Amino acid sequence: MVSKNLMAASTKPLILTILAPGEMYGYQIIQSVIELSGGTLEWSEGMLYPVLHKMEREKFIRSQWKISENGRRRKYYKLTESGKEELDKEREQWMKVHKVLSKMWDPSPAYD
Amino acid sequence: MVSKNLMAASTKPLILTILAPGEMYGYQIIQSVIELSGGTLEWSEGMLYPVLHKMEREKFIRSQWKISENGRRRKYYKLTESGKEELDKEREQWMKVHKVLSKMWDPSPAYD
DNA sequence: ACTCCATACCTAAAACTTCTAGGTATTATA
């Protein structure tokens, strides 16, 4: 389990990252994040759907309804151009902060 | 500049990390985080003091007033035992999430 | 003496976000 803050901070970059290779629907995103994180990130519908809606309002992702072979309706999300740029920004920011932290945690100052 | 969420997620681990080697006072913490991050983390008094107060209520840090040589009153904070444990937990959590993200960002699956 | 900047702390109220706890509907399984 991961703290609320870390959860909040990783949600957006993770959604953008997971959608980068291609579209996925909400429920599927939840399943794959749980799997990808080995259960560390306990995503739920109640937390994900509002985030997806917000990100769609902000035009980082776009949705489209589809019907699966077995007849279920699913809302597929994919990155917009602006969403791809946002992913780059998020990744850079994450790495910046990670470097600050890991430099302090790492006993060797290392070659930088 | 770093997003609100990332800011929120890094604040607590950073405070715990920065206090690990020894005590510091609030204003000083702000200056060193700005310096350590090369200005990426734009900490302000308005954001830090309420966080310090909360962390003290939660007993991760403990404060003590001191007077500097030049006569200024300063509130020094240091880690409690529970704060040291919390630092370990925070670090582990951060690394877990970082591994999930970096695995997806890194083109090579690498030796894990 | 006086002004201004930096140091050093604080907090109430407003603004924002997130979570809870439900809801609907369909298909698959026991």
Place this chain on the structure above:
DNA sequence: TATAATACCTAGAAGTTTTAGGTATGGAGT
């Protein structure tokens, strides 16, 4: 024919953060 799993949704409560101010002191410059 229940029950579980899939798949989506959201209003209101609860929680957090930011804003925008406040106080007080010391030091530097005029």
